[in-house]
Amino acid sequence: MFNSPLPSASELPSSRQLIRSTAIAFAVAIGLLVTVVMPSEYAVDPTGLGRAMGLTQMGEIKISLAQEALADEAATKVVAVAPAPAKPTPAPPVAPAAAPPVAAVQPAAKTDKVSLTLKPGEGREIKLEMRKGTAVAYEWSASGPVNHDTHGETYDAAQGDFHSYSKGRQVNDDKGELIALFDGTHGWFWRNRTSGNVTIVLNTTGDYLNLKK
Known part of the structure; x- marks a missing residue:
């Protein structure tokens, strides 16, 4: 049976290379978290790239769906009790009509x-x-x-x-x-x-x- 030779020490990556590769992988993971995961899952977009790519809107829809589901679930459990009708109160005596106030000018609607x-x-x-x-x-x-x-x-x-x-x-x-x-x-x-x-x-x-x- 043929056995491949073991790599020499010079062919193995150095500690510096391993640290550098780890740092690069960590930076990429952080970048994906900030630009993709946070906007699409939590509607949190610190860089603005998530909204440009439509991911922040996706996160807002997910949050809205979750809130709506909670509201629908609560609505099925809570039975609103209508307040008892208030007893009619006697009408107060009518005061003499005062002069109408001058109408204030309202802005156009x-x-x-x-x-x-x-x-x-x-x-x-x-x-x-x-x-x-x-x-x-x-x-x-x-x-x-x-x-x-x-x-x-x-x-x-x-x-x-x-x-x-x-x-x-x-x-x-x-x-x-x-x-x-x-x-x-x-x-x-x-x-x-x-x-x-x-x-x-x-x-x-x-x-x-x-x-x-």
Whole structure:
């Protein structure tokens, strides 16, 4: 039987070469963690490359799906108890009518009409940049049932930190008045849980700075 000769000491990698190879492998691993794993799994993108490659959006969708799953699970366990109707109180005496105050000049309201189409399983949002205390009248309709969440975030909000105004599951439309509780972005998130495309049309009128899709 032929036995291959053992390599000589000069043919083996030196300690310096091993350390260098280890350092290179470590640097590559850190680079992949920061540019690929963190954006795609946790929506954390310190370098900005993840968003440029579409990985950060993937991570945001994963986080949104996880939050929605938790909300759906909680909704099946919690039964809301309706408050007892309040007893009617006698009407107070009518005071003499005062002179009407002089109406303040209000800024012209903005009006927008936008639409978007969701593929099966897809979720998207439309936001309004609003100041605290301003109000917007809205109405939207969908060609099929969707899950929705009307919510807002402050300008410096952390990932997943938001205030929910209202939400619903498998509905085709909604309308009302959105009053901003703080400076920031306020709007709507929809998700299509059907097997076909769903088109949503949103109409907004009120005091807001701009609309973002």
